[in-house]
Amino acid sequence: MNLRRIATVASKEWRETVRDRMFFLLAFLLPILWMLVFGYGLVLDVENIPFAVVDRDRSALSRDYLYRFFESRYFSFQGYLQSEDEADAALQTGKIRAAIIVPEKFEERLLAGQPVGIQTLIDGTFPLRTDITKMYVIAINSAFSEERVIDHVSRRSGIARAQAEARVRPIRLEVRYLYNEEVRSTWSMVPAMLMFTLMVSSPLLTALGIVREKETGSIYNIYSSTVTKFEFLAGKLFPYVLISSVNAVVLWVMATLWFGVPFKGNLPFFLAASLVFVLSSTGIGLLVSLMVRTQIAALLITLIVAMVPTILYSGLIVPVSSLSPGSQIQAHLFPGMYYTNIVRGAFLKGVGFEVLWVDVLALAAYAAALRIVGYRFFTKRPRS
């Protein structure tokens, strides 16, 4: 092993990457854009559902009822409509996703102790959102109903309102959300996006960097020279590991400062674990580069190999524990899952090596295995 040759290859690679505009953008701008687009785009919270109201009663009680929707952060009031036809039209054009229709004599019948039906029209084109919207409507509706009952009991029995409430709701549910106290999906998704971004950008950069030499023919400079396989691979991969590590830091800063995700863990541990992850993800790029000859093929294969398992099995969207047994096995085969554990653990749970050591070791094994395979298959005297 000769350090001068490694340094020669590495410095050439570094200069090419920062001077070639395409590669520069790929190396430094793509991860930031990716983080911004997905950080905002992959928010699964259902909030600010646009809705409209047809109030046929226009009484104090109907306003009281509707007021609970106006106040909710889950709904966004778009205005009063005159008829159901107008509501249909607004739903059709997508201006609103829900309409609440209060019938005539709403107040009169309630006061008379008669049941009243409130018609709720919900856009069903996105089943998940529809269900969540329905749950919100039910929750607001039952809260209103319960309060009516509490009022009734307190008046009938001549007891204080608090006593009446205790009788009507004998069991109160006390929920405390751990780690992500406000149950914001941003807090959960943005750290996972950090994983996703590194998982895609670093193998892509590595694969393209190596295949570029194959495509132009400059790889023959390496083949025909005295540089050893190890020296070449070490020098070639070093700049990409470095760039990806820099990106890990940049993405961490974005997550904490821009997206406001709290970081509860130990930063040195997190950075060290990220380095181990970057070593394994660049290894994937190396492996892809050995299989293909053209940059376009490298691009496609890397995107597929890096993205599909990461989206499905890394715990990005669906927790690994709720996958089918077969999928769980697959999840353990890709490095994404381990780093997702590390990222979410470090950001939200504030845990470190004492808990996440298995994941760190798995990534380290991954990085080592990929390099060994890459070293075995890279040849300076290929068949074609």
Next chain:
Amino acid sequence: MNALTQTTTSQPLIRVSGLEKQYRQHMAVRGIDLTIRQGEIYGLIGPDGAGKSSLMKVIAGVLSYEAGAVEVFGITVDSEPAAERIKHRLGFLPQGLGLNLYPELSVEENVDFFARLRLVPERDLADRKARLLAITRLDRFRDRPMKHLSGGMKQKLGLICTLIHEPELAILDEPTTGVDPVSRRDFWAILTELVQERRMTALVSTAYMDEASRFHRLSLLSNGRILASGTPSEVQALVPGSAVTFQAAPQLEALARLRKTFTQVEAMGPLIHVFTEETERAAAKQRIADGLGDITAGEVRVDDPDLEDVFVALLLRQGRLKDAGDVLPPSSARLNRDGLAIEAKGLVRDFRSFRAVDRVSFQVKQGEIFGLLGANGAGKTTVIKMLTGILPPTGGEGRVAGADMRKAGGVIKERIGYMSQAFSLYLDLTVVENIRLFAGIYGLDKEETRTRLEWIIRMAGLAGYESDLAGRLPMGVRQRLALGCALVHRPRVLFLDEPTSGVDPLGRRHFWDILSRLARDEGVAILITTHYMSEAEHCDRLALMYAGRVVTEGSPGDMKRHVEQEAGHLFEVIADQPAKAVLELRRAGFAGAALYGTRVHMFCRDPVRDKECACQALASSGVTIQSVTARPLSLEDVFVYKVMALEDQERASVSGDSV
């Protein structure tokens, strides 16, 4: 001691026997035997796909092989560890102009990278870099990114990078392809100098037959086999004969008669070129006269056959008979030949601050073959794109069939045929399907499609290939199919952009045959670009382009006569110490003296007096002259002369300004 005497005494440096190399289904090398001695410049000559690159990669230890034995520096290269043991002693320049260099790095950074990869000590590196950059005149461009170099400069930089660690063996794969003739000569001068100075051995491949004389020894390759090996004269001697060039009218009739007796008959613009096995000059002339019958030949000249004649003769001997469709159907109508087919008036095209085409003007008549020559990047393709209306000119005017192509409608465009460098064929369709597709694109009706299909199959000699996939056709056949497709709608003007790249000489001759018949018989105007100077001889008229400008224009004959008037006649000197001879000649005032392999070329204004003077200069310095013979000028000589004159002019005007 000079290179020639060394070669006879030294051990073989490379020994290849029974080499076979296969890529999946495709046999690239089918049993090659080769011995290369120390100190030689050894040439591998052949068309694309002949197996040159595979052979060189195997020797450089960067490609594995299936059968045979390869020994380099006495080490059997049969595994990766064995290959590693030869790599510190060799330098390899892969194919593709500048493709192995790093475009984002500067000239100096590229050199440094190669040197440091080879662990050249920094002090040696500084010395060698300074010396090599000075020799190649790249020292002014040290800091320029490689991507902004011209083709010739890239090639010289590639050579420096390959030689910076002073290897004993340099393996250079097509270093001159796509480089302008001036840079090419420069390259050969530098290589020859370095080889002699360092006692280096060089294995060099080329697709240009006319570079053969640059080599000490060479092998002709075709289809994975060696056709012949030896010194240029030995190879030439394998096929004794003469090349006869003359004028005869009517040309088509003369060609038809000669083809009955001779296997190699070509139209070269207004001239006819025939190879005959007769070595006696008078007898050769007589045989031509016999073949012509009552047609008389004018301006007859008899030369030694060039290597291309030899190559084709060897191919023919191997039983690769001419697969030409010799019976061309008679033209349907005598078309109107008057008027200009193409007219370029001061065409200019800028790409941002870069002027790709600079005030180019020329005219092409109906029935004329007009050649646009120049290296890669000289602006040929840009001119064609402007004339065909694909690219709007920045300035000037391009008229085709009387219409301004910028404003021309579809009607005019339908009268133009265009065949691009990449042979715009659909490789997954058969020959007939391709022709039908093009007929459909041009909206031919059923009847017309049928007649054109028949005509194309016969014209292009495609009979027997009708239902083969275009992708499976040999290059030469594929190229003729592409030509056929470009002709499906009976265009009056045909644009061909480097149509013969990668086609072997036999295929190239067949192709030119078709072109000259199209022009003579059907009156089609043809504008063709090529960087093969030898092909240019086939054109009626030529324009040489250099750096976006037309350097000279005229018929091949006129151009040569003009240069001969200005610079004198070309002489070839064979002497025992060629390198010293060049130095002595230059000192004696023959500035144009240059080394061609083991021979020296020089211009003499007065054949008698100057020759005498040259001989005296050589004799007085102890060089023994074996022979001094007059050589016909090639178009390459013309090009080099013109560009050099231009550069001198520029230099003069620059220094004039600064005074």
